[in-house]
Amino acid sequence: MSANHHSTLFAAAIEQYAAHGVDVEDAIAKARALPISLHCWQGDDVGGFEKAGASLEGGGIQVTGSFPGKARNIDELRADIERVKSLIPGTMRLSLHAIYGDFHGAKVDRDELEPAHFSTWIDWAAATRIPLDFNATFFSHPLAASGLTLSHPDASVRAFWIEHAKRARKVAAAFGAAQGSPSMHNLWIPDGSKDKTGERRAARERLIAALDAVYAESYDPATLEDAVEGKLFGIGAEYFTVGSNDFYLGYAATRKLFLTLDMGHFHPTESVADKISAVLPFVRGILLHLSRGVRWDSDHVLIQSDELADVASEVVRCTDGDPGAPSARIKVALDYFDGSIDRIGAWAIGARAARKAFLYALLEPRQMVAEAERAGDGFARLALFEEEKSLPWGAVWEELCRRDGVPTDAEFIAEVHTYAREVLARRH
Ligand code: RNT
Ligand code: ZN
Helix, strand or coil: CCHHHHHHHHHHHHHHHHCCCCCHHHHHHHHHHCCEEEEHHHHCCCCCCCCCCCCCCCCCCCCCCCCCCCCCCHHHHHHHHHHHHCCCCCCEEEEEEHHHCCCCCCCCCHHHCCHHHHHHHHHHHHHHCCCEEEECCCCCCHHHCCCCCCCCCCHHHHHHHHHHHHHHHHHHHHHHHHHCCCEEEEECCCCEECCCCCCHHHHHHHHHHHHHHHCCCCCCCCCEEEEEECCCCECCECCEECCCHHHHHHHHHHHCCEEEEECCCCCCCCCHHHHHHHHCCCCCEEEEEECEEECEEEEECCCCCHHHHHHHHHHHHHCCCCCCCCCCCEEEEECCCCCCCCHHHHHHHHHHHHHHHHHHHHCCCHHHHHHHHHCCCHHHHHHHHHHHCCCCHHHHHHHHHHHCCCCCHHHHHHHHHHHHHHCHHHCC
């Protein structure tokens, strides 16, 4: 579309939204300011750079697909992340996993991790202005192969993973100190059982004790925040998941941590959007893992679904209309992986969908909806929710892309194809 044609449509959109009590410039500014933490693991199918000792056995993380061009080393992954960032408007962060350290080929076991293994990431983050978040890695390791880590009956196995998690928090705190904004450390463990177990209570008691050891040391919240992520089930752990959502809701509430809500970690008909206002009063904050479950926890590429739109609207409502305010107690991260299509394109489709969803939510005629609600006019309220869907938000999205110098939807596919041809095709 020509720039002229676009300006005409954008001007019309401003007017139409104003008639609905919505300030388009304000929505653009707030959508742009919301930090979205890009997950590093879409770039290499959750492989990481820890060669020796790695094992894909156990852990419930599964990536399917063997599309060519995946990042094979840290330089390629960083180049890919920078490319993806150039395809997304607005403020980005990056979520690293512990297995993505810069180990220079050395075997560094998980209980030996140091901030020094991430010093080149800290430099990269400063140079690219992408603040870092972090995740301890409790999968792809021989001591996770049994499917149990922090809740393992063997105290020495638990001790190994406790040490890993403590060190991961220290790495995250080093990120936070260097970047001047807290690094979010998220903890997810695969622990569970394929079949019936008499161990539910004992396993959960062991997990509580292990987590208490992990979080014993307190850090300045200006450098580190901690989140715990539950799950419904995993592949190979269909019957019992030690760290279920109920478990972590209680744990986060009593220990004043963030609770991670991953959109793929619930029964398919459960509404994650609904959980936000239910949980927020009781926990330190919420970390969202935006994802798309398809039948099971499949981590499909995020798209503009009703579920995502509902989550974004609830985030906007629960942050008083400013989800990116530093004081907002809801943080947004991405978590999906697909190795069956162009990985850069997959990454960017999801990140763009996330930004779109928040822009759309910020453009919602909230005042008019609230007025209809106060007046007890349920019909008008529902009609407004319907009307919202045909308001010209696409022109506002295009404007945001243009201002940030990233491809518009019409340019997006060609941009991804160019990188595939010029860069990815050379990786054999
Ligand atoms: C797994 C969790 C977890 C992981 C990442 C790689 O079910 O969702 O967040 O996807 O840490
Ligand atoms: Zn997740």
